[in-house]
Amino acid sequence: MSAIGMGSVNRKINNLTGSLITTSSSIALANTSANTIVITGQSQKLLVTLPSSLETGTAFRIVNDGPITGYTKDAGAVYVRSPNNNSIARLLKGDSMIVKARSATPNAPSNFSNEIYRKATAGVPIVWTTRGSAADNSWNSVVWASELGIFCAVAYSGTGTRVMTSSDGVTWTTRASAADNDWINVTWAPELQLFCVVGGTGTGSRVMTSSDGVTWTTRASAADNSWQSVTWAPELGLFCAVAASGTGNRVMTSPNGITWTTRTSAADNSWNGVAWSAELGILCAVASSGTGNRVMTSSDGVTWTTRASAANNSWQSIAWAPKLSLFCAVSIDGTGTRVMTSPDGITWTTRASAADNFWYNVVWAPELSLFCAVALSGTGNRVMTSPDGINWTIRSSPADNNWAGLAWAAELGQFCAISRTGTGNRAMTSGWAS
Structure with a gap:
């Protein structure tokens, strides 16, 4: 050696x-x-x-x-x-x-x-640093592809530049988007070596895919719904996307990101986030509308069942933590209850959020055993973290931008967030004090 x-x-x-x-x-x-x-x-x-x-x-x-x-x-x-x-x-x-x-x-x-x-536990990364975004677009989602060693972010504004990539979260490069649609969410499928993005606008073209984050191709969406979130379920060999609009068809699935099929949603709620739990063998989605039924689950992406949400909040994002056997969702409204958790996707409990900010995205970092959430609002406090989904702590954010997208890169040992607002600083990364 x-x-x-x-x-x-x-x-x-x-x-x-x-x-x-x-x-x-x-x-x-x-x-x-x-x-x-x-x-x-x-x-x-x-x-x-x-x-x-x-x-x-x-x-x-x-x-x-x-x-x-x-x-x-x-x-x-x-x-x-x-x-x-x-x-x-x-x-x-x-x-x-x-x-x-x-x-x-x-x-x-x-x-x-x-x-x-890694050296003996470095603790929670509480130091956040703004980074220069490749363009001042409305960046809404970001994902880390470990096989490629890059972050990929997508936006709903910009002319031909609604994608940007970075190998470190610090230096970003714009990429030509396949269309100037409102691209809302991006995911990475390691088994397919494929990025998949869904959007809220476009005529029959509300999906785009890429094998490298550089060259993008539009794909025919199963319906012109406002697609808000997409996830990859490797055990099912399936992409699953959920939408905020549509009549009885607010879910679509695909085995390859190219051919999509609409599925009957359990309710015509505004579905904003979806996550896969391999341990439970279920997909779980959360919504910002509906009365007491702002959660739905499915074991195959085809047949969906509504579940009682812990509160009628505007739930935006959901993450699964295998180590805790826990789903965690965050919301942009509610009084001290902008988090809810569930061990099975069926029974949900509200948790005290660290601040009543517009919490828009949450991810789980297995290497840190940590949830991290970012917000669209708040004064210097647009990040919060939790080791268990129950007890949350505010972290100082370096800029009061609308932080919408968040990803964890295990290989880099850092979170990366991207924003809809800000001047030349629409990215930030986490770290530790020197």
Whole structure:
């Protein structure tokens, strides 16, 4: 096994370039040769690029053992990336990883296998930093694709630029959207290696798909409903989308993201969020309208049953936490009750929200054993976290933007949120204090 520790790397760089002392804009670099891991610096970010000539099956150990004089941004993180410049891992101080090439001339993150070893619990990431968005579009949803090593976000405004991607949540690039529809929600299907997006506008074209986040194709939607959320259920081999409009057909499913079939919804409520629980074998959706029936469940995506919601709030998003065996939903209204949880999708209990903000999105981070939610409203407090879905704590948000989309990237050890509002700062990422 070849060990690449930041300490030894520093000594190598010192031999070539003198002391590794950073400035506000750059980091001193070192020359490398074939089959050697590349160390570079870029805008106060240290990058370790794996070569495409890496011998198949050879294990490399990469350690961020610091310190690096002057390197203070991003809590001293080191980014490990593939030859095509997408992220494989983000190592904080004390973290390490074992990486191997799965094939000859590996290029993408999926061509490498890796095991990441985090230092003893770093606690909850409470430091959020705004990032420059690729365009000031109304970004509404974001997802992390670990196999590609990128975030992908979608928007409901912009001219031909309603998609943006990033390998780290920091630097974003606009991508040509397949159509200027109101794109509302995006998901990633690892088994299909496919992004799938649903929208609220468009004529017979309210779905688009992409295998790389760059090239997009519209797909025929099963109905011109206002599709609000889509999820991938790997055990069913099925995408499932739910809508806020339509008559008896506010669900549609697809095995491949291309061919879609409408399904009879349990009620004509405004369905806003849907999640899959592999452990329970059910899909669960939540709505912002309906009387006492703002939840519905299904074991196959075809037959749906309404369930009694804990309150008639405007439920926007739902997440499943396997470790807790718990669904968690968040709402934009209600007095101190803007969270509800359920162990089975059937029996729901309201929970005290940390603030009466417009909570719009919630995700579960298994590596942190943590729920995280973001909001459209609030003053400096548009993030909240919970280890159990019951006890919630406010976190300081760096800008009072309309934070609508949220994703967790295990390989980077960070959350990424995107916003509908703000000037050049419609993304933010989580981290720890230096």
